[in-house]
Amino acid sequence: MSVSLDGFIETPDRKIDWVIVDEELHTFFNDQAREMGAFLYGRRMYELMADFWPTADTDPSNPAYVIEYSRIWKDMPRIVFSKTLDMVDGNSRLVRDNVVEEIRKLKAQPGKDLSVGGPGLASALIQNGLVDEYQLFVNPVVLGGGTPFFPALNKPINLQLIGSRVFGSGVVYLAYQTEGKEPK
Numbered sequence: 313m314s315v316s317l318d319g320f321i322e323t324p325d326r327k328i329d330w331v332i333v334d335e336e337l338h339t340f341f342n343d344q345a346r347e348m349g350a351f352l353y354g355r356r357m358y359e360l361m362a363d364f365w366p367t368a369d370t371d372p373s374n375p376a377y378v379i380e381y382s383r384i385w386k387d388m389p390r391i392v393f394s395k396t397l398d399m400v401d402g403n404s405r406l407v408r409d410n411v412v413e414e415i416r417k418l419k420a421q422p423g424k425d426l427s428v429g430g431p432g433l434a435s436a437l438i439q440n441g442l443v444d445e446y447q448l449f450v451n452p453v454v455l456g457g458g459t460p461f462f463p464a465l466n467k468p469i470n471l472q473l474i475g476s477r478v479f480g481s482g483v484v485y486l487a488y489q490t491e492g493k494e495p496k
Contacts, residue, residue, distance in 0.1 A: 313434070313461065314449045314483075315356030320458035321431055328378040330453050332481045337449070338377045340477075340485070344447075345384045352415070355394035358404070360383065361429070365401060389417070393433050412440050435463035445489050446471065454481040 314331040315321055321495050333341075345351075353361065368374055368382035390404040393411050400406045407414050415437060418426060427444070428434050437443050448461065475487035 314451055315461045316453050316455040318452055318454045318456045319461050321461050323458045324457055332483050334481050335377055337479050337481060337483055342377060342381050342384060348388060348425055348427045350389040350391055350426050352428045352433060353390060353392050354433035357396055357430030359390040374432050376484055400402050411436055415465060432458050445469055445487060448486045450484045450486060
């Protein structure tokens with residue numbers, strides 16, 4: 313998830329127009345996405361993604377890396393957690409209840425890693441100890457407020473740095489594994 317230097321994922325008015333996504337970074341996202349087993353989304357993130365990616369590969373004005381991601385996204389299984397949506401499209405499945413239980417079942421299955429998108433869903437998983445790895449793309453901006461990357465916690469989460477990279481744009485990728493857990 314993209315995050316500001318001061319730890320926010322969106323501004324107080326829920327804007328993400330400060331996020332840097334150039335060709336180098338997007339190509340890295342594509343490589344990561346290709347290795348996932350499924351995308352897990354909350355309602356807002358799903359709606360944001362579903363508004364653009366299903367047809368992005370049909371627009372010849374889009375660069376090759378955007379077209380590539382569109383194809384990855386359309387092929388990837390998606391599980392959407394929402395109590396308000398009536399339906400989801402394409403390769404998506406809607407789950408209305410028992411988010412924690414559903415994630416535990418998914419994590420128990422063999423297969424590739426699961427990617428979580430959306431602050432509400434991510435917060436619920438973090439608070440229930442269900443996140444094995446955190447991948448932050450720290451953008452060179454200070455927002456001063458907004459939606460925090462991490463929710464309020466009852467106890468610290470100890471992490472071990474397992475990867476990092478600095479992009480030409482100034483974005484810094486940091487990957488941390490939760491102590492005592494293997495990624496899933």
